[in-house]
Amino acid sequence: MTTATATAFTARYGGSPDGVWAAPGRINLIGEHTDYNEGYVLPAALPHTTTVAARRRADGVVRLFSAQGDGEVTELALDALAPGSVPGWAAYPAGVFWALIEAGHALGGADLAFCSDVPTGAGLSSSATLECATAIALDDLFGLGLDAPGRALIAQRAENAFVGVPCGALDQMASSCCVAGHAHFLDTRTLTGRQVPLDLPAVGLTLLVIDTKVKHDLGDGAYAGLRAGCERAAALLGVPALRDITIAELGTAEAQLPAELRPLLRHVVTEDQRVLDTVAALDAGEPRALGPILTAGHASLRDDYRVSCPETDLAVSAANAAGALGARMMGGGFGGSVLALVDTALLDTVERAVHAAFAEAGFGAPQTFTATPSQGAHRVS
Structure with a gap:
């Protein structure tokens, strides 16, 4: 995709880019909706990436083009960037420019062209890849001297304050910091962690991603409402964040909350424990133990957090019934x-079963692919 991105750049802007950079999408083994509760997550980078070809400009103009967009170039004035001022996909890279300037970094204008094979709206962090690819490109172009976690925090700031989605740091940290062949065990409170080896093929296992093709929009208020509910629960319990409630304290804590907040607390506390249990299983060389943990995590997201839907529920039940x-x-x-x-050995069987179940239910065909833990954001040329 590097050549395609450079070609798209030249077609739109003329000449050659100063370089091409890539940032991957991510899977998250376990640890959903824990990041904004200062809890634990365990992502791994995908081989699917957003690439950006970029070139410095001598003026204060930013031009943005996406090969997956409408064919138009978005042109912006660097000194006029403000939260809410840029619509659509271009808000994500524009927000990185704004966040870097807000953080005190000296930037000039730039031309950027993006290509991506990360499915959008699939829960694989396509928006974070736009941000993280932009962050590493600008870091190199303008010699900002940022490290991978620093770029991730700039990208998160862009999504929170410029785009307006109050996400935690999971997606951006995964896209920036993951290492090939590993999952990244991250404490989102301290932003410290370690790489956990994840060589599933060596033990005859595969991670299968089933993209239901059902699109979501986290900017519609549902995500913000969940986060606000968690923050309210933490305030009522007198703790900085829900990660401070342990499994042993869960029953007592639930009794102190109104009924509508108890399921949110229950999911976060049990999901943090599932992350710790997963890391312990991988450290012990017992990756097959992850199976029941994944299914328990889905039940919690479905029943307590209530963020599932018929298509994701069917994909889970069909995969498990076929031998996952x-x-x-x-x-x-x-x-x-x-x-x-x-x-x-059962990969084809599971894939066929999921496709058959979707067809029988009258749903559109899902897309399936295997996930190989891959490299975080990097320069490719």
């Missing part, structure tokens, strides 16, 4: 993708 060790929906919810842990 476990499965769960990923991402913010309201559509998107399902992750299934499958014996490699």
Whole structure:
């Protein structure tokens, strides 16, 4: 895709770019809706990436083009960028320019052209890839000296304050910081963690992603409402965040909350524990133990957090019935993708079963592909 991105750049702007950079989408093994509760997450980068070809400009103009867009170039004045001022997909890279300037970095204008094979609206962090690709490109172009976590926080700031989605740091940290062949165990409170080896093919296992093709929009208020509910619950319990409630304290804490907030607390506390249990299983060389953890995580997202939908529920049940060790929906919810842990020998069987179940239910055909833990954001040329 590097050549295609450079070609798209030249076709729109003339001449050659100063470089091409890539940022990957991500799967999240476990740890959903825990990041904005200062909890634990365990993502891995996908081989699917957003690439950006970029070139410095001598003026204060920013031009943005996406090969997956409407064919138009979005032109912006660097000194006129403000939250809410840029509509559509271009808000994500524009927000990175704004966040870097807000943080005190000296930037000039730039021309950027994007290409992506990360499915949009699939819970695989397509928006974060736009931000993180932009962040690493601008870091290199203008010699900002940022490290991978620093770029991730700039990208998160862009999405929170410029685009207006109050996401946690999971997606941007995953896209920026993951290492090939590993999952990234991250404490989102301290932003510290470690890389956990994840070589499933060596033990005959495969991670299967099932993109239901049901699109979601986290900017519609549902995500913000969930986060606000968690923050309200934490305030009522007198703790900085829900990650401070342990499994042992869960029953007592639930009794102190109004009925509508108890399921949110229950999901966050049990999901944090599922992350810790998953890391312990991987450290112990027992990756098959992840199966029941994934399925329990889906039940919690479906029944307590209530962010599933008929298509994701069907993908989970069909995969498990066909022999998957476990499965769960990923991402913010309201559509998107399902992750299934499958014996490699049963991969075709599980894929056929999911497609057949969708056809029988009258749903559109899902897209399936395997997930290989890959490299975080990097320069490719």
